Amino acid sequence: xxxxxxxxxxxxxxxxxxxKWIYVLTFFAGSGCLIWLGIILPFFWIFIPIFWIIAIVMxxxxxxxxxQDCKYSWKVQKxxxxxxxxxxx
Ligand SMILES: [Zn+2]
Numbered sequence: 001x002x003x004x005x006x007x008x009x010x011x012x013x014x015x016x017x018x019x020k021w022i023y024v025l026t027f028f029a030g031s032g033c034l035i036w037l038g039i040i041l042p043f044f045w046i047f048i049p050i051f052w053i054i055a056i057v058m059x060x061x062x063x064x065x066x067x068q069d070c071k072y073s074w075k076v077q078k079x080x081x082x083x084x085x086x087x088x089x
Contacts, residue, residue, distance in 0.1 A: 007067035014068040020058050027055035
């Protein structure tokens, strides 16, 4: 049963695994940009802790898969322990 590796929207097999670290780093980098925006508009300071929370949640979350055909992305429902050795971290 490899349903987790197929696109749940269009059923395509052309899916790509996206490491959660990309999202974690993106949100941390985004919060860095918000600090600069917050200097101009203090309104943006509200979003900084939100970005951090999302980044921390993603840090403890699972990797995300993205479909190459419809660009739909979803989280991995199952974790295959046997495949962990193949991944470079
Ligand atoms: Zn798809």
